[in-house]
Amino acid sequence: MTRELYDLCGTDEGLRFSPYCWRVKYAFAHKGLEVQTHPWHFTDKEAIEFSGQGKVPVLVDGESVVSDSYEIFRYLDRTYPDAPLLGDATAEARARFFKFYAERSLAPGILRTIVMDLLNAIHPEDREYFRETREKAFGRTLEDLHSPSQGLSLLDKALEPLRGRLEESDFIDGNAPAAADYLTFSPFMWARVVSTADLVSNADPVYGWMERMLDLYGGLGRNAKRIVDIEGAYEN
Amino acid sequence: MTRELYDLCGTDEGLRFSPYCWRVKYAFAHKGLEVQTHPWHFTDKEAIEFSGQGKVPVLVDGESVVSDSYEIFRYLDRTYPDAPLLGDATAEARARFFKFYAERSLAPGILRTIVMDLLNAIHPEDREYFRETREKAFGRTLEDLHSPSQGLSLLDKALEPLRGRLEESDFIDGNAPAAADYLTFSPFMWARVVSTADLVSNADPVYGWMERMLDLYGGLGRNAKRIVDIEGAYEN
Structure with missing residues (x-):
């Protein structure tokens, strides 16, 4: 199962500057989980239409689609409880x-x-x-x-x-x-x-x-x- | 056993304004514990000399003397673990x-x-x-x-x-x-x-x-x- 994260990019596909995406990439690293990022830019709304909204980060983890960085923190703690991010x-x-x-x-x-x-x-x-x-x-x-x-x-x-x-x-x-x-x-x-x-x-x-x-x-x-x-x- | 708290007062003994003392009084109420307060004013250093320093709040709880409001929070959670203030x-x-x-x-x-x-x-x-x-x-x-x-x-x-x-x-x-x-x-x-x-x-x-x-x-x-x-x- 591949985990995929839509990640804001800039003038270059490798330039990833969104603070909301950065906190999520740190959260994955904290859990020791791999995630494959897809470069996405602000006006490419179609590419993330499946998430029901128009902003990144969007996480696709098997059947689960989660948008909003804080909701992704909660999702990660619920789904992968080792190395808690948020705690009790x-x-x-x-x-x-x-x-x-x-x-x-x-x-x-x-x-x-x-x-x-x-x-x-x-x-x-x-x-x-x-x-x-x-x-x-x-x-x-x-x-x-x-x-x-x-x-x-x-x-x-x-x-x-x-x-x-x-x-x-x-x-x-x-x-x-x-x-x-x-x-x-x-x-x-x-x-x-x-x-x-x-x-x-x-x-x-x-x-x-x-x-x-x-x-x-x-x-x-x-x-x-x-x-x-x-x-x-x-x-x- | 009486718990006693030296509490800063102002121009009137009933005027208790120290933010450090207030947080401690709320902490006691949170725990459901009684504490008897003693009015104290800034220059009355002698009255709290026994605490080894010159500021309030100073808590006297049986044999224990604790100064510094945050240390009092820690002391209360350690000594009276019900209704935690600080948590894990x-x-x-x-x-x-x-x-x-x-x-x-x-x-x-x-x-x-x-x-x-x-x-x-x-x-x-x-x-x-x-x-x-x-x-x-x-x-x-x-x-x-x-x-x-x-x-x-x-x-x-x-x-x-x-x-x-x-x-x-x-x-x-x-x-x-x-x-x-x-x-x-x-x-x-x-x-x-x-x-x-x-x-x-x-x-x-x-x-x-x-x-x-x-x-x-x-x-x-x-x-x-x-x-x-x-x-x-x-x-x-």
Whole structure:
């Protein structure tokens, strides 16, 4: 039985930048399960029509089709209970907070820092779609959204509780990483793939954790193709 | 056997505003355990010298003396395992993040909003101590720190992940509250006791949660004496 994951790609099929897909790829690695990824781009809605919605990640595991990254975490824990991601009911309730912390505290500051890099990395057929949906969601143009100084300042404040936790522990979830780490790390993988922006100083406890996260599972994150690996990527 | 808790008080012995003490009082109520509180004020270091340090909360439970609010949570779960506060190792690792979220994300914005109210509520003998230690810690005068507009703006951003979680769940920890709720709620009790500032609009999902937190355990938080209950408190 092959497990298949539809995974967002950019201007190059190997450029995989979706934070929602990254957290799922880390979840598979955490479980020690193989998954075959299919490159997919935003406007290729037909290819994932079978999932009943239009966004990735979409997991196909035998008869099961699961979309939404957090639902995939739950599916994996239910179907492959070894090496839990979320844990018991209390642990899972708390894990849920990290989804919102990543998406609502960390991602906005990162987005304001990397949005033009992100636009450049996106599949050419997706750029109009990306611009329209994001400008509508944020109520301003991508050019107005772009402000690395404001973005980094927002991110700096948002990182405060993470710093506190990582000053005392190698991972958010303790001595070894689990769901809270993958959820929180996912926007940093998003930035790493599409941009060279330095989001965190190397004196920050968050920096050491990012390095540890990149090294996990044979360098799953560290070896991911980045925009800087693609010749001429800045000339599109 | 009587359990005793040294609990910070203000200008009136009944005015108990320490967020660290509040989280512990909620933890006792969660366990269904009685605890007798002793009013204590910042500069009364002698009264808690037996604990080997100079801050409250200090718990005396038979032969055991425990200081530091988080250590008291651990002590309570170890000694009275029914109705866990922190939960298993993964749940506890995640709970720890909420300590930093409360102290480093929520408290700074709240402090900038209520600092002059807080100074007014403090025991007269403590005011010089409070001013000196806080001005040193923040590198500016209390008057410079005081900025409700900046404080509320900081708080508004810091509340984003909490909003996400509370839009889908009555409590951070699920259908019933536990450690993450008590840790996160504690700076709101601090503000409630010393100030009348409206920190959160009543349309915010955080507001409904605050109301539920106030109502828990027979109105433990709601019935707490506030500065507005004390005649002439604003004339000190």
